Amino acid sequence: MEFSQYDVNALMQITTRPNLVFTEGHGMWLTDNNGKRYLDYLQGWAVNCLGHSPQCVVDAITSQAGKLLNPSPAFYNEPSIVLASLLTANSVFDRVFFANSGAEANEGAIKLARKWGKVNKNAAGENRYEIITFNHAFHGRTLATMSASGKTGWDTMFAPQVPGFLKAELNDIASVERLITDKTVAVMLEPVQGESGVIPATREFMQALRALTKQRNMLLIVDEVQAGMGRTGELFAYQLSNIEPDIMTLGKGIGGGVPLAALLAREEISVFEPGEQGGTYNGNPVMTAVGIAVLSELLKPGFLQSVKDKGAYMRAELLKLSEKHGLDGERGEGLLRALKLGKDIGPKIVEMARDMEPVGLLLNSPRPDLLRFMPSLTVSKEEIDQMVNMLSEVLTKLGH
Structure with missing residues (x-):
């Protein structure tokens, strides 16, 4: 044609x-x-x-589509439970929320960090909500994730921005320290900045960042939408630096071509209450069945x-x-x-x-x-x- x-x-x-x-x-x-x-x-x-x-993705879609398409996230479905268990068994995280895109997963990570900052207030009894992100970073195209991103011109494209995101320089720990205030709740970064030109965070920087965030009672969020799911040669990019983050987001590769993303957190960080986070398609059985097929391939010897x-x-x-x-x-x-x-x-x-x-x-x-x-x-x-x-x-x- x-x-x-x-x-x-x-x-x-x-x-x-x-x-x-x-x-x-x-x-x-x-x-x-x-x-x-x-x-x-x-x-x-x-x-x-x-x-x-x-073929494994084609088979997963075909098989699951003939069984159950969408029972609604108000109920459990088997593929979402199996995939969540596979992810937690192979990472340092305990809880998983499934979404449709990396931007949506990152939006969820921002919300979760801010909720944790309400539960873990500063010394003055005030909520902590500021998140330190990085110049040239890319976290998605929602208003909050665009504000968290460090792409040139994005601060005015759909102004006003969502407040609360301060920009440090990748691989410069002093630039992070200078931005910490009594309102800071987390640091969020891509272990490899993709859209800015494939710029890896160094092992030393990731380790220093983990030490600093622990010392200051802040969360460390890794956006692995592009660098996760085997892309770096490790299952997850944080494993390159031998650290344990508090929150991780996945997208892109986890669905092998279908819309699937995930927000993962350690148990003590998982402070969402019913009604605070959701989504019509979260944990959709067809998409999570594909996720199982993809992750199973990556985990093969x-x-x-x-x-x-x-x-x-x-x-x-x-x-x-x-x-x-x-x-x-x-x-x-x-x-x-x-x-x-x-x-x-x-x-x-x-x-x-x-x-x-x-x-x-x-x-x-x-x-x-x-x-x-x-x-x-x-x-x-x-x-x-x-x-x-x-x-x-x-x-x-x-x-x-």
């Missing part, structure tokens, strides 16, 4: 899209309405952790080690590419990586790679001087080699 035959004007214009419609996807590959195939290094922005349409191995392989190949074309190197954790271009050619590379023939390459440039790679955790070394070779071809055409 020709693109001109699609009435795309029925969709609200929220982003600039190329004139193609994807109709099918398997593993690392997408196919468009003209039958052209693309090697996909976006994977829905780190959503499809097992690739496009993995050798899976996470394979992510570490392929992450190391991709790092080595990107460094070779960088040296060959005179770029500025790479950074990241596991299979969340970035190539530093040294100049603002990212958007042009994205366009040229997509338009390659006979197959295209889908890349992401969150900043004009950088490319971000978010492949399926099941990506093969051959598919890494193919991506690097295709990217090298584009760079050569650009005169690099």
Whole structure:
């Protein structure tokens, strides 16, 4: 079907899209309405952790959809209980609230921290509600999560902001200490800042942050919407630093392509009372059945080690590419990586790679001087080699 035959004007214009419609996807590959195939290094922005349409996800949806779609969150359902138990058994957390998106999970984390700050008041008997977040952070697109984020321009886009979010600098513990007041209840961060260009928090910073928050009776919240669920080579990114946070949020990869997110907390932090938190679809049995299938794959012997191995392989190949074309190197954790271009050619590379023939390459440039790679955790070394070779071809055409 020709693109001109699609009435795309029925969709609200929220982003600039190329004139193609994807109709099918398997593993690392997408196919468009003209039958052209693309090697996909976006994977829905780190959503499809097992690739496009993995059989375990298809089977989970099909099986659960034939049993029970939505009994309402006023009742228990089996898949949500099983997935919550799997998550707590494999983390430091005791309680789980399921949501539909990472932004919704982060909104819940903010609410939970503020509720905990009402229960654990300061010395003057006042509520604590301020949360220290970080410049260049990304926590979602609700009003509160946009206010918590540190993206340039977001403070005025839908002003006024939700108050109570102070911005520190990642990997600078002194910048956090300077912002602490008697109203501070928590520090919230991404263990790897994704949207700002794949900037990992150092092990030393994460450990210092945990020590500081404990010392000052504050919560530590890790937003693992992008970096969690095996993406870094550990099941959860906080495990890289050998710390125990108080609250964690998950999204993207936990659903393997379907809308699923989670807010996890330790028992003593779980202070919500009935009526304070909810959602029509929280713990939906179809979505949580998919979550079980995804997490079960990640927990199979050798899976996470394979992510570490392929992450190391991709790092080595990107460094070779960088040296060959005179770029500025790479950074990241596991299979969340970035190539530093040294100049603002990212958007042009994205366009040229997509338009390659006979197959295209889908890349992401969150900043004009950088490319971000978010492949399926099941990506093969051959598919890494193919991506690097295709990217090298584009760079050569650009005169690099």
